[in-house]
Amino acid sequence: MPPAAHALLGASSAERWLACPPSVRLSEKFPDTAGVFAREGTLAHSLAELKVRSYFTVMAKSAYTRAYNKIRKDELFSTEMDNVTDAYLDYIKDCAMQFPAPPTVACEVKVNFSGYVPDGFGTADLVMIGGNTLRVIDFKYGKGVPVEVTDNAQMKLYALGALAQYALLYKVERVILSIAQLRLGEPTEWETTPDELYKWASEYVRPRAQQAYNGEGEFHAGDHCRFCRAKAKCRAYAEANTAVTEQHTPDEDPALLTDEEIGRLLTRAEPFLKWFGAVQTYALDAALDGKTIPGWKAVEGRSVRQFDDIDAAFADLRAAGIEDALLYERKPLTLSGVERLLGKKQFAELCGGHVVKPAGKPTLVPESDSRKPYSRAAADFAAIEQ
Numbered sequence: 001m002p003p004a005a006h007a008l009l010g011a012s013s014a015e016r017w018l019a020c021p022p023s024v025r026l027s028e029k030f031p032d033t034a035g036v037f038a039r040e041g042t043l044a045h046s047l048a049e050l051k052v053r054s055y056f057t058v059m060a061k062s063a064y065t066r067a068y069n070k071i072r073k074d075e076l077f078s079t080e081m082d083n084v085t086d087a088y089l090d091y092i093k094d095c096a097m098q099f100p101a102p103p104t105v106a107c108e109v110k111v112n113f114s115g116y117v118p119d120g121f122g123t124a125d126l127v128m129i130g131g132n133t134l135r136v137i138d139f140k141y142g143k144g145v146p147v148e149v150t151d152n153a154q155m156k157l158y159a160l161g162a163l164a165q166y167a168l169l170y171k172v173e174r175v176i177l178s179i180a181q182l183r184l185g186e187p188t189e190w191e192t193t194p195d196e197l198y199k200w201a202s203e204y205v206r207p208r209a210q211q212a213y214n215g216e217g218e219f220h221a222g223d224h225c226r227f228c229r230a231k232a233k234c235r236a237y238a239e240a241n242t243a244v245t246e247q248h249t250p251d252e253d254p255a256l257l258t259d260e261e262i263g264r265l266l267t268r269a270e271p272f273l274k275w276f277g278a279v280q281t282y283a284l285d286a287a288l289d290g291k292t293i294p295g296w297k298a299v300e301g302r303s304v305r306q307f308d309d310i311d312a313a314f315a316d317l318r319a320a321g322i323e324d325a326l327l328y329e330r331k332p333l334t335l336s337g338v339e340r341l342l343g344k345k346q347f348a349e350l351c352g353g354h355v356v357k358p359a360g361k362p363t364l365v366p367e368s369d370s371r372k373p374y375s376r377a378a379a380d381f382a383a384i385e386q
């Protein structure tokens with residue numbers, strides 16, 4: 001869903017408020033800065049919607065061209081955006097083909113799930129319904145964090161809203177939820193039933209939503225804290241990031257960390273550093289706003305000298321007899337620069353034989369990383385064999 005008017009208990013933040021109900025009222029104490037970074041996503045959503053509407057509804061070609069050209073003129077428009085939204089339309093067409101008869105297709109559907117969530121509403125990117133099947137599809141342009149569709153609370157709330165809207169007209173037995181995050185790969189789908197959704201909503205969502213609305217419930221820190229406006233000052237999140245929970249077995253030296261502890265610390269490092277960055281940002285903003293953070297202050301960072309007008313400065317140097325050969329460096333293009341200049345084919349023909357790929361510097365990554373493990377001994381042995 002593109003960022004737009006936000007409900008207090010919005011579907012897009014449901015993962016967070018379901019896990020940590022009091023985060024909703026706590027967040028109200030902090031400014032909402034999410035919209036600042038969302039303009040590219042909003043533009044991509046507009047383009048995706050335009051393409052889907054022009055295919056599935058009656059739209060004059062001139063109206064489409066006008067709207068398309070307006071989007072193209074935006075500085076955030078890119079060829080990638082055009083390609084990704086084309087792929088999105090192809091996916092929507094594929095989904096529609098799977099219905100035995102042409103389904104009803106609706107874009108930007110206002111869905112209301114206030115039967116379970118106080119003032120709960122949202123906007124589903126696309127709802128497709130026909131026969132006994134409801135499809136709810138979410139287009140995501142971001143490529144930072146892959147979003148999992150299985151059991152996705154946002155999508156399930158959209159589906160509940162869509163069911164409420166269409167239940168009188170259709171006897172839905174299958175609900176298929178999709179997330180099309182096409183810059184990261186193929187769309188992903190997850191199937192459920194209306195009965196499972198109603199059970200989840202009544203037993204799990206409704207009580208937590210009421211707690212969230214009332215500002216009650218237990219704080220619970222986790223991955224969802226990344227998107228919480230209170231994250232820099234939240235005590236529960238700080239405690240989760242700084243707590244020392246490791247314990248030694250009796251036969252280990254308590255003065256030293258075990259390798260298991262080192263492994264667990266490294267696993268915690270990434271969320272810790274993100275949290276710590278949020279704390280630093282908060283403290284800098286507070287200091288710049290004139291607040292006191294005991295022991296800290298804001299100062300001007302280091303800067304390097306620069307010409308206010310490099311052309312004028314060089315003109316003066318030339319006038320004083322300094323030659324261009326002394327004023328300019330001649331640097332070769334990088335390998336990628338030469339490849340961009342020539343294109344892959346000509347690059348390969350002309351200088352492909354000179355390309356080597358030295359071994360990369362060893363780096364520590366989580367076990368889940370797909371690269372082969374590397375060890376000094378194995379590398380030395382391979383070198384001797386060669």
Ligand code: SF4
Binds near residue numbers: 016023221225230234
């Ligand atoms: S930072 Fe995490 S634990 Fe704290 S209020 Fe927000 S979601 Fe809850």
